[in-house]
Amino acid sequence: MSKLSVTLIHGTVVEEEVALTLVELCQACNADEKYVLEWIAEGLLEPVGESPQHWRFSGDSLRRARLARRLTRDLEIDPAGVALALDLLDEIAALRSRLQRAGIE
Amino acid sequence: MAFKDYYEVLGLTSGASQDDIKHAYRKLARKYHPDVSTASDAEARFKELGEAYAVLKDPEKRAAYDDMVARGKGGQGFQPPPGWDAGFEFSGRDFEAGAGMDQGDLLDALFRQQARAGQKAGRRAQGQDHHARVMIDLADAYRGAQRSISLRMPVLDPKGRVTMQEHTLDVSIPKGIRAGQHLRLAGQGGPGLGDGPAGDLYLEVNFNTDPLFRADGRDVYLDLPLSPWEAALGASVTVPTPEGPVQLTIPPNSVAGRQLRLKGRGIPGSPPGNLYAILKIALPPADSEAAREAYRVMAKGFDFDPRTHLGGDPS
Numbered sequence: 001m002s003k004l005s006v007t008l009i010h011g012t013v014v015e016e017e018v019a020l021t022l023v024e025l026c027q028a029c030n031a032d033e034k035y036v037l038e039w040i041a042e043g044l045l046e047p048v049g050e051s052p053q054h055w056r057f058s059g060d061s062l063r064r065a066r067l068a069r070r071l072t073r074d075l076e077i078d079p080a081g082v083a084l085a086l087d088l089l090d091e092i093a094a095l096r097s098r099l100q101r102a103g104i105e
Numbered sequence: 106m107a108f109k110d111y112y113e114v115l116g117l118t119s120g121a122s123q124d125d126i127k128h129a130y131r132k133l134a135r136k137y138h139p140d141v142s143t144a145s146d147a148e149a150r151f152k153e154l155g156e157a158y159a160v161l162k163d164p165e166k167r168a169a170y171d172d173m174v175a176r177g178k179g180g181q182g183f184q185p186p187p188g189w190d191a192g193f194e195f196s197g198r199d200f201e202a203g204a205g206m207d208q209g210d211l212l213d214a215l216f217r218q219q220a221r222a223g224q225k226a227g228r229r230a231q232g233q234d235h236h237a238r239v240m241i242d243l244a245d246a247y248r249g250a251q252r253s254i255s256l257r258m259p260v261l262d263p264k265g266r267v268t269m270q271e272h273t274l275d276v277s278i279p280k281g282i283r284a285g286q287h288l289r290l291a292g293q294g295g296p297g298l299g300d301g302p303a304g305d306l307y308l309e310v311n312f313n314t315d316p317l318f319r320a321d322g323r324d325v326y327l328d329l330p331l332s333p334w335e336a337a338l339g340a341s342v343t344v345p346t347p348e349g350p351v352q353l354t355i356p357p358n359s360v361a362g363r364q365l366r367l368k369g370r371g372i373p374g375s376p377p378g379n380l381y382a383i384l385k386i387a388l389p390p391a392d393s394e395a396a397r398e399a400y401r402v403m404a405k406g407f408d409f410d411p412r413t414h415l416g417g418d419p420s
Binding site: 007010067070075 | 321
């Protein structure tokens with residue numbers, strides 16, 4: 001194992017500064033375009049733009065697409081099931097953050 | 106390698122049918138999937154399930170496993186033959202907190218690089234995007250921070266062999282970052298093929314648990330205990346914030362649960378978040394005669410029934 005050191009790196013905050021293209025999103029979540037198109041058809045991802053070439057995905061799409069990919073791979077769920085699971089997970093996350101805000105959890 | 110009874114992992118016995126195995130895996134995988142479960146051992150359990158299922162779902166691997174178990178019985182220092190599980194010992198994913206690559210991604214990267222190594226020279230392609238997590242303190246989000254992150258990534262040596270290389274990155278975490286956000290580090294992912302560009306590295310940022318503050322998006326929450334007289338009469342109290350203490354005016358007749366907003370004192374940004382002090386009333390203990398007398402004076406001084414809304418006779 002060799003070592004390699006690099007100087008200070010500045011990144012961009014995906015959720016604030018980045019709009020991903022279809023190709024970038026597929027690359028970033030390591031999923032085939034086929035899956036991403038299915039997730040779009042289910043409304044799980046909502047790109048802005050008229051055609052796939054012009055689609056732009058908000059930064060939060062990265063989190064959703066990665067989660068969708070994990071659920072698809074690990075639990076063998078179909079796209080409709082993945083979409084439902086994501087909606088429910090979002091709802092649970094919102095409820096949990098209310099509990100946490102109140103200091104209950 | 107520690108021996109694991111894959112049937113036991115799935116809650117089955119060795120006579121289980123392929124359908125039983127599939128059902129048991131699916132049920133348990135849903136229960137322990139780290140994206141779904143909050144159980145503290147979910148990650149470890151899920152990995153174990155994936156490992157067991159990868160072997161038992163495949164009749165050939167299952168037969169090899171059954172055979173190995175039968176031969177190993179009664180023997181001391183059980184050792185499976187080397188390489189019997191080659192190719193699937195990496196199932197499951199690394200959900201380790203802190204900086205670390207997603208193991209599934211790492212393996213995908215590894216296999217793709219191996220596949221590419223076999224392809225004709227002269228092809229160019231962009232490298233894989235990689236993902237890792239990094240934990241910071243809430244205070245780091247207020248002022249920005251630097252983090253050294255060590256990643257292990259598969260790299261092809263000049264002879265086309267895959268070796269693991271440790272890669273240390275000094276990363277600037279920008280001020281105003283919020284929990285769950287991703288930082289994209291262009292060109293810090295897997296190396297490209299030919300003269301193709303390297304992939305990107307995505308860092309998911311999360312906060313360490315803070316003893317005082319709770320962040321929700323860009324807003325931050327704090328419990329602020331008050332004495333009954335401070336809440337009743339109003340007061341000026343010192344309140345900690347991640348940027349240092351501030352004076353806060355408590356209006357008279359404040360009640361428990363009320364949230365006082367410190368505008369713009371949340372996580373910086375445009376707009377910045379707010380800091381909310383959630384009021385709690387702390388009762389002084391009646392642990393001396395003087396204290397008990399003070400409570401008696403209060404009892405005489407008030408015509409107060411906290412239970413009127415429960416109905417019935419006040420008593």
